Amino acid sequence: MEGERGEIPQKTFFLPRELLIRQALQDFFIHNVTFTFESFLQFRLKEYQERLRYYAELAIDEYKLEQDYQILIHQLRQAANERQSSTGDVYVMHLNKNKFVLYDHSSRYVPERECAALAEAFLSEQESLYIDSTIIAPLLSLSPAAIHLYSDQHDHDFVYTIQNIFQEKVMLYEKNEFPFDQKQNIT
Known part of the structure; x- marks a missing residue:
């Protein structure tokens, strides 16, 4: 989420995650409006949820790639161990x-x-x-x-x-x- 791993391609977002939440809450605090938490999550945090979904999809893809890599390494390790030096x-x-x-x-x-x-x-x-x-x-x-x-x-x-x-x-x-x-x- 922080872009620390350069090998994982990521979208560049215009606003930081924290600012999305702050902006969503700002109207409620300034105008003293009542709201329900469910509607706040569903409507005001929609962009934030889409970003979280994007990160979750990246994490799942990375996990699948890591699993494939581990399977390949296991197969290559077996092939190496079966061969006479x-x-x-x-x-x-x-x-x-x-x-x-x-x-x-x-x-x-x-x-x-x-x-x-x-x-x-x-x-x-x-x-x-x-x-x-x-x-x-x-x-x-x-x-x-x-x-x-x-x-x-x-x-x-x-x-x-x-x-x-x-x-x-x-x-x-x-x-x-x-x-x-x-x-x-x-x-």
Whole structure:
């Protein structure tokens, strides 16, 4: 209601909620008019009720999205737990926005075409899952023993999702702690 969560699109209202109530009551106090509470709620607070209805609808939509997300995470967690680990530790560098790069257990940069092949292999086995194919699907395909994730945005959606899927396998670090030389591998 306060617009604190930027990821939830909201309408901008001309008047604050408190002012709607104050204006609705103002006439009654100034002119000393008698009224019933039911009529006050029904007629004078109609705009306020419409705004509350809007917020309730947003909350319900957000709740449904969160439920869908939790179901997806549960399915991905199960898929990750069912797979045998095909590699040791992997290293993930969060470069910017939604750009992640992967390094294998021997500190070798995994090119995008290799990540795409890993994603395709996993997604062909799990056709019912709709997930990101740039980093999450390759990680699920590899099913590493541990994931060392380097990011300056610990609240980023993909960082959060990787942590939720792989749980205790994920170690989160700052980008400046990345142990390998990136310049030779990333273009």
